[in-house]
Amino acid sequence: MPQTKPYQPLIFRLLHGVNAILIIFAAITGFLVYDSWDGRFGGLGITRANRELIDYHGTFGFLIFFVALPLFLIYCIKAGRSRLIQGDTLKNWQQIGKPIWWLGLQRITNTLMLISALFAAISGKFMDENWLPLGDLTQIPYYIHLLAWLTLVITLALHILMSAKVGGSLLLLSMFDLKYRPQDSPKYWKDKLVSLFRKNN
Secondary structure: OOOOOOOOOHHHHHHHHHHHHHHHHHHHHHHHHHHHHOOOOOOOOOOOOOHHHHHHHHHHHHHHHHHHHHHHHHHHHHOOHHHOOOOOOOHHHHOOOOHHHHHHHHHHHHHHHHHHHHHHHHHHHOOOOOOOOOOOOOOHHHHHHHHHHHHHHHHHHHHHHHHHHHHHHHHHHHOOOOOOOHHHOHHHHHHHHHHHHHHOO
16 A cells, blocks of 8 residues: 555546546436336335436436536546556556556456446437336336446446555545645646647647
8 A cells, every 4th residue: 555645636536526426326316216117137125116216317317428427538538548458458467466467457447437437328318218107118228228337336346446456545535635736726727638639639
């Protein structure tokens, strides 16, 4: 475990935090929707059929699909590539149990988490909000969305576990730090964004 708490860029913490909150609430409401209207593959039976649950879930999905996730994906592709799968990631898998192996596993998990979130958001756009209230549970997009939800929950859990393994509690706590360096101030974001796009074009 590192001796000092790592520093996370402010914009990364904000984008990551917003996406985390929205995805967690979308996953919870998604399960409640399934539990109340379907439950064929097992459930808790803790809610009754409630149309408002579908609306809540759809609202979170809308914010993820059109606002939070696109911005986070752009950031990850442009500035956060080191946190995702690298060209040598699979090669480093030969060093099982070593720090570089765990780091590679974390990068793979991070990448799968993003793909899972994107997969869930896109599949949700093919859903019709009237299917469940009408008892139409055999639509292919609905099954795809259920699979996307399950994949998202699994990758979210792995994402947290791998982050804890690689960086320990200090890495996890760094995501909640409210302090930021002067050069990381929001007033410089516009210039940094322009410079980032120019550098990558």
